[in-house]
Amino acid sequence: MISNNFSEVRVFAPATVANVGCGFDVLGFAIDEPGDEIVARVREETGVVITAVHGDGGKLPLRVDQNTAGVAATALLQDVTDNLSFGIELELYKKMPLGSGLGSSAASAVAAVVAVNRLLGDPYERKDLLQFAVEGERVACGAAHADNAGASLLGGFVFIRSNHPMDVFPIDYPEDLHSTVIHPHIEIRTEDTRKILRKQILLARAVAQWGNVGALVAGLMKGDHDLIGRSLHDEIIEPIRSVLIPGFNQMKSAAMDAGALGCSISGSGPSVFALSRSKEEARKIGSAMQRAVASVGLDSDVYISKINKAGSTVISEKQTQEWNSGMVE
Amino acid sequence: MISNNFSEVRVFAPATVANVGCGFDVLGFAIDEPGDEIVARVREETGVVITAVHGDGGKLPLRVDQNTAGVAATALLQDVTDNLSFGIELELYKKMPLGSGLGSSAASAVAAVVAVNRLLGDPYERKDLLQFAVEGERVACGAAHADNAGASLLGGFVFIRSNHPMDVFPIDYPEDLHSTVIHPHIEIRTEDTRKILRKQILLARAVAQWGNVGALVAGLMKGDHDLIGRSLHDEIIEPIRSVLIPGFNQMKSAAMDAGALGCSISGSGPSVFALSRSKEEARKIGSAMQRAVASVGLDSDVYISKINKAGSTVISEKQTQEWNSGMVE
Numbered sequence: 001m002i003s004n005n006f007s008e009v010r011v012f013a014p015a016t017v018a019n020v021g022c023g024f025d026v027l028g029f030a031i032d033e034p035g036d037e038i039v040a041r042v043r044e045e046t047g048v049v050i051t052a053v054h055g056d057g058g059k060l061p062l063r064v065d066q067n068t069a070g071v072a073a074t075a076l077l078q079d080v081t082d083n084l085s086f087g088i089e090l091e092l093y094k095k096m097p098l099g100s101g102l103g104s105s106a107a108s109a110v111a112a113v114v115a116v117n118r119l120l121g122d123p124y125e126r127k128d129l130l131q132f133a134v135e136g137e138r139v140a141c142g143a144a145h146a147d148n149a150g151a152s153l154l155g156g157f158v159f160i161r162s163n164h165p166m167d168v169f170p171i172d173y174p175e176d177l178h179s180t181v182i183h184p185h186i187e188i189r190t191e192d193t194r195k196i197l198r199k200q201i202l203l204a205r206a207v208a209q210w211g212n213v214g215a216l217v218a219g220l221m222k223g224d225h226d227l228i229g230r231s232l233h234d235e236i237i238e239p240i241r242s243v244l245i246p247g248f249n250q251m252k253s254a255a256m257d258a259g260a261l262g263c264s265i266s267g268s269g270p271s272v273f274a275l276s277r278s279k280e281e282a283r284k285i286g287s288a289m290q291r292a293v294a295s296v297g298l299d300s301d302v303y304i305s306k307i308n309k310a311g312s313t314v315i316s317e318k319q320t321q322e323w324n325s326g327m328v329e
Numbered sequence: 330m331i332s333n334n335f336s337e338v339r340v341f342a343p344a345t346v347a348n349v350g351c352g353f354d355v356l357g358f359a360i361d362e363p364g365d366e367i368v369a370r371v372r373e374e375t376g377v378v379i380t381a382v383h384g385d386g387g388k389l390p391l392r393v394d395q396n397t398a399g400v401a402a403t404a405l406l407q408d409v410t411d412n413l414s415f416g417i418e419l420e421l422y423k424k425m426p427l428g429s430g431l432g433s434s435a436a437s438a439v440a441a442v443v444a445v446n447r448l449l450g451d452p453y454e455r456k457d458l459l460q461f462a463v464e465g466e467r468v469a470c471g472a473a474h475a476d477n478a479g480a481s482l483l484g485g486f487v488f489i490r491s492n493h494p495m496d497v498f499p500i501d502y503p504e505d506l507h508s509t510v511i512h513p514h515i516e517i518r519t520e521d522t523r524k525i526l527r528k529q530i531l532l533a534r535a536v537a538q539w540g541n542v543g544a545l546v547a548g549l550m551k552g553d554h555d556l557i558g559r560s561l562h563d564e565i566i567e568p569i570r571s572v573l574i575p576g577f578n579q580m581k582s583a584a585m586d587a588g589a590l591g592c593s594i595s596g597s598g599p600s601v602f603a604l605s606r607s608k609e610e611a612r613k614i615g616s617a618m619q620r621a622v623a624s625v626g627l628d629s630d631v632y633i634s635k636i637n638k639a640g641s642t643v644i645s646e647k648q649t650q651e652w653n654s655g656m657v658e
Binding site for chain 2: 204216
């Protein structure tokens with residue numbers, strides 16, 4: 001039985017770092033900030049509407065079938081029942097930059113499905129919401145990739161064995177692992193960064209990459225910082241995409257000189273991440289990277305956090321009062 | 330100080346399954362049988378000699394610089410000291426088929442370095458012997474790959490992040506994991522199986538492969554049999570090399586129908602391995618696979634074992650008596 005236990009739910013979904021060096025399309029992790037918030041409310045008319053988007057500078061569509069949050073929420077509603085007697089309105093608070101390589105569209109989609117699921121009394125387990133969130137990714141990026149959405153939903157590190165069929169699972173990591181993310185103030189479209197990749201690669205280079213992917217998974221699960229560092233190399237994607245990011249080489253050198261375990265592009269960029277062992281190191285690395293990107297004339301934001309363990313979280317909820325009449329089977 | 334604490338040492342080194350489905354050039358595991366034995370003895374003249382090779386049908390060279398065991402033992406001796414006042418003779422008992430895809434050359438090289446190291450009073454830790462064993466692999470296969478040698482030396486599952494520089498580490502696996510290996514009675518040369526591979530592969534296929542490699546590592550370390558099974562796919566190497574193995578598709582189908590977690594080529598073939606959860610399952614799978622390969626007219630051997638945890642082992646040793654004069658700095 002699907003009911004609206006709450007009349008209003010507010011959810012936070014964190015930004016995420018996808019690819020993580022060698023792990024192109026298979027690895028992602030969540031960070032504490034930035035992130036998106038969505039308020040979902042029950043309304044009388046059926047279906048999903050987006051009443052407002054704040055903080056996007058007017059760039060995001062309000063049309064449900066064009067907005068990642070709307071598409072994801074609709075996918076959930078269509079799956080849960082044919083027979084819902086009420087509808088849902090979404091209000092989206094973009095609290096992170098668009099096109100930053102930090103999983104902006106994924107965070108919105110994840111926040112939407114977590115909020116709607118909660119409104120309906122949690123008919124789905126957390127992990128089962130991913131299938132709906134990636135529908136939002138499909139409209140934003142042209143493909144249903146689960147790396148950002150999986151990490152934003154579940155928190156921690158997630159590994160994507162396969163997108164079709166979806167096979168996503170969490171992997172353990174050392175508790176002291178910290179992330180530094182620099183967002184230089186330029187915009188790159190994910191679709192463009194995908195087009196410039198070569199369709200064919202050398203087998204020898206692919207072997208080196210899957211050596212690093214397997215070793216990175218082992219390093220994270222063993223809590224072996226040195227192995228994590230030795231594995232954080234991407235000889236396939238990074239050399240191509242990094243040319244779109246002014247100051248990338250300078251930022252990476254600065255991060256490594258400041259003691260980072262590794263440094264690479266976050267998602268398809270332009271954000272750049274580095275991993276380290278403590279908040280103090282993460283801050284020092286952030287300062288060095290910001291100076292490096294400033295030297296090529298770019299302003300930037302820096303985000304320092306532990307790996308975000310919680311993933312998306314319900315911030316507040318209002319119990320249903322007069323809306324009890326909205327219950328359905 | 331390097332001395333000869335023992336006058337004679339006999340060592341067993343196990344056969345190994347390299348590649349393990351998706352893990353081309355990065356993964357290997359050891360099995361209980363077959364394997365090679367080497368007897369190493371102190372002799373008065375300096376240098377390494379091979380006095381006899383048994384069980385090879387006269388195929389292996391006695392010349393030290395052409396025999397994997399001789400090359401590996403020599404590499405160790407050259408590293409340990411410039412000043413050894415005695416020499417070493419090796420007697421090799423091949424107890425496994427050549428060119429079978431079970432790491433025959435690696436087992437001989439590993440047995441040699443473990444035996445020589447023991448003769449000398451263990452100047453090297455076990456893991457540090459790998460650098461010498463792979464020199465033997467270089468003469469046998471044309472490249473210093475550590476997948477077979479690493480697994481034969483250390484036992485269990487080993488992961489090779491990189492061969493140059495060598496970065497090899499063990500990974501945990503579920504205790505109940507069993508291996509079935511079928512060796513069809515045909516010979517394939519490793520060099521030939523490498524030549525037929527394509528130098529370029531599709532990026533999309535490479536991503537699927539490193540998704541499986543990372544997931545297989547995670548599955549082994551988590552002890553998640555289902556994840557191990559879902560990850561044991563190789564869409565890049567297996568489709569090409571399997572055409573050289575008569576009855577491969579029939580063996581694989583038989584293994585999967587009999588309940589195997591996964592099944593693929595062992596090393597470069599012609600042996601084929603399957604993983605399962607118990608000795609009973611492993612035996613059932615072995616019978617089904619032998620019937621399948623018999624249906625295309627090939628005899629075969631079958632080897633059933635748990636994953637070999639010990640790696641190479643000293644079987645017997647004789648304490649030095651009159652040879653104490655052989656001690657050097």
